[in-house]
Amino acid sequence: MAPEALNFSFSQKSDIWSLGCIVLDMTSCSFMDGTEAMHLRKSLRQSPGSLKGILKTMEEKQIPDAETFRNLLPLMLQINPSDRITIKDVVHITFVSGSFKSSCISLTLHRQMLPVSFTDMLLAGNVASILEVMQNFSSWPEVQLRALKRFLKMPADQLGLPWPPELVEVVLTTMELHDRVLDIQLCACSLLLHLLGQALVLDPEAKVPCNQAITSTLLRCLRSHPEEEQLLVMVYSLLAITTTQESVSEELQNAGLLDHILEHLHSSLQRRDVCVSGLGLLWALLLDAVIVNKGPLEEVPDLISQVLATYPADAEMAEASCAVFWLLSLLGCIKEQQFEQVVALLLQSVRLCQDRVRLVNSAYQGLASLVKVSELAAFKVVVQEEGGSGLSLIKETYQLHRDDPEVVENVAMLLVHLASYEEILPELVSSGMKALVQEIKERFTSSQVSDSRAFNKPGLPPGGSPQPGCTTSGGLE
Template sequence: MEKYQVPSVPRGGGNGSRGGGPPSLRRRPPGLLGAPAWLQSPPLKSTRRARTAPSFRRGPWARSTGSLGPGAQAGAPETPQLAGHKGEPRRFGILQELSPGALGVNMVVEETKTKIKHVIKQVQCMDHRHASQALEEIRPLLQLRHPHISMCEEVFQMWDSKVSSMFLCLVMEYSLESFQDVIESKREEKALIDSEWLQVMLVQVLNTLEYLHHLDILHTNLKPSNIVLVSQNHCKLQDLGCHVLMTHRAKWNVRSEEDSCKKSWMAPESLSFSFSQKSDIWSLGCIILDLARCSFLNGVEAMDLRKSLRQQPGSLRDILETMAERQVPLMDTFSFLLPAMLQINPSDWVTLKDVVRITFGRSSLKSSTLPGPLIPEAITSVLLEGSMASILAGPALLSSHPEVRLRAMKKLLSMPEDQLGLPWALELVEVVVTTMKQQERILDVQLCASTLLLCILGQALVWDTDVKVSWDSSFSSTLLSAMRRHPDSTQLIIKACSLLTIISSHESASQELQKVGLCELVLQHLSSFLQDQDVCLSGLGLLWALLVDAVIMNREPLEKFLGLVAQVLATHPADMDMAEAGCAVLWLLSLLGCIREEQLEEVVLLFLQSIQLGQGRVQLVNNAYRGLASLVKASELAAFWMVALEEGSSGGLSLLQATYWLYRDDPEVVENLCLLLAHLASYKEILPELEYSGIRALAQDIQGCFPSSLELVSYAKKVLLSLETTAAHDLSGDLPAPP
């Protein structure tokens, strides 16, 4: 056997795409590879299979000790084996050669040591470059992890000097039975397929195809023999197509002429070597059709029907009528599903989501004994397997099955981020909101859906700080309806307030929320749950988001918020988080002119108390001084209360000076203090108090510390000018000398 040196291929890898989806398989161009008819198998290069992950292997070439005909028997002396490295025992014994597939020869082999069986697929390549390209494309496929995809355990190249050709060899999982065996068995018995088994299998296949299509990976070779049975109720898809290996039309045509059945599963577009996701849907439709009618059509008749579907749509109508007459199970589903999947014009083909909707929206899958529809446990379990995309494929469309949706949402919430493929698409918001609408009375669904919405929108904002969260009125109305439906659920109130806070950043959303009575609803919840810290914090946060930069539609409910905020702060006197949120809302109310003159003393005192409580919280301090500046600008009475009231052992001006020396290096805090002082200095009656309290020295210090800040210097000069203008009159005789 002649040796042929193969350049090294990098191990592992992947390209960063979720689930190992390869760029080379995304929207693959047309092409199909064939392989010649085999009289005997070429020798294989020996490999040592890695147990932990699929791999590429090379080494000394194996040699065949005999023909690989189907008559070879396990354990017979003449059984050929695949040799290992020189001096090592041979690794595989070849048990039999299976029927050739579309891409090459399949052999059942057995490991010499462990007696574990595998399938080795040999694919003849046009040349070494062709084989290397195929290796590069197949590598990401090896990294797919899904419970219903048969894993390719190893890939290697070999050279056969007898035919002067390079072969690509794939070591795959071995399964004794496939859908093809089930069909042939039922055909011989003239027996119907069990309906429950068919439902479970259909869900598993749909789940797997959705997973692949989400990664833009096409199967392209879907047929009953490529859906194997691991156990009675567990199937796997195998033999995923590879674009590089499916581009040699001449070889494909030779193989299809040898077995015309191979082409019969292909969609009309695939006959011209054009493939899409809908090509897989057509092939799946043919498989479902074969499973449903195997009790009364033989193999040749079934193949002829599949071929006729591409030119004669009426042939499907006739067979559906026959199936109905023979009382084939699930006919109310198949009568809608199969015509949708087997349209001749590709533009008329349904999507995979449409297939799921049709499949699980029919009465066949509903229980006649329960008040609502029910999906079998086996089907529900399958829907919850796999990636985030696979999970959502079913529940996103099974609108009449709350138990599946709830379990799916809980499953998603329990998955780590590396499996979720964050950031999540904002289109999922519509799916979850639809669930909330349809199951409004079920509190668990509302709680779980709200939590999931927070994850979706929260992650979108984390990954892109400029993201504009999509919003429409149905979102807010659904949340408000849920809050009204479950008024005693503090958990739901908190989550809904957080969600409404996110969408309130849209001006249109803010106005709409005011129109539908959100302000009144927040008032109601704050009044009912004054003792609940989380409800109060979420409610105050929502009010802030709702009112900031908003066009106020109705001022009446806003005037009631002052008393409520005062109650909240009085109920939580030592809570700095509450003080910070409360000061923010009071500041907005002052800007909006919602504080009456008789309320000024109470509000000024609330601001001073909050500053005294949280002097070390910069945001709290900023909120409070902004609120005081707004009040003082609008009312001289507010200025009077600012200098006259005392909080603890300090008056308002003493507290202001303490804040300045604490935040002397923070321009934002100093700017808010200066703004307040400038407004205070605009009232002649207040100036003596400012002079007496030492504000002149503070303004001079600000002027010296921030010479480059024109705004701060301007505020400081305004205060100093006002003090100097009135100094001769106000300080000459009546007031004691400043300390």
């Protein structure tokens, strides 16, 4: 024995005994009839002296695991507290032998619980050794769960980031084999999100591979546990992050994911995290995707209105909603009778949290898209209401983000579309938009206001109403 070996306590001897029972159960299940197996197990538990007889029976029947049992037998018979053997010795004899691996299938039919102390010993190695254990004990849910938890505690530099293919493959296989075990699904999704987060920290521009195995496993997870909120949120988040390819987006649409999201948004208004993650996944599905059937999307604006009414002060919810509104406007999925309501919600969202750049960009892109096709939407932007007009909000946004080219470009795009309506021009001029437009042109020569005819025609004087005899068709200059 190794010099660093430790004495086994009584409980450890019990663990060795249990391992012997596991081997016996494993072999008898596959190679003995029910009466023989019952007799042998009873003999094993009642009389240590019968162990050698059991081994003889196994050898006579030419059971493949007889050699494993033979190696384990001396350990099972050692009951002297002064004997010095290590857990590692038992693990090596019991779990590394080829005969044990060959009998893993029979263990799924009839087996005892693997002692926790031995499971922990098996999972004490590096990523490669843990993956080997998971593959050899694929049908043991308790081993899979402890392995997943072990990975979650590992430092990032040990996980093989940015996106370790072999680890991900084993995790997905585990999810499929144990799709009804909620704890495994939760832990596996947590690990996948952990891997994604660590990978993106190392490389924000990294693209996560997304293939059919990942999407099909996550969809299966949704079907197995449709009402588990924590799992639903994690799966939605994973799908939103990994859905980066048009083919994958179409595959998810064909699988009914869009209907699934809308159904849960309808039924989960009081579950805040489900709403946020659902809107995030909806945005990912719509971005750059080919939408064949736009019918289901026409109900989304009213649905988002309900969500925002339920969470009026939630900045994250508003940001996710603005992003979806913008894509819906581009797709033509917002009906004319919904224009005013959507414009009001976009302006409300910007007022709520102007420091969130993504929210601001999405909101102004959505507003510009609606104003471009509807004078009614344009009037809704400029009309004075209780919270102030949209024009005053535009000036506030510009001052706050005047050094952000993307925000300024989106503000300019909205102003270009507003200025295309002759009846809107007086409001633009009286609100001092001429000076703002001139500043944008001077600071950002590539801005849309520099190329727009509406801002390059002679006409209105600076900062005031049209002079007598001057029409509004001349633009802001």
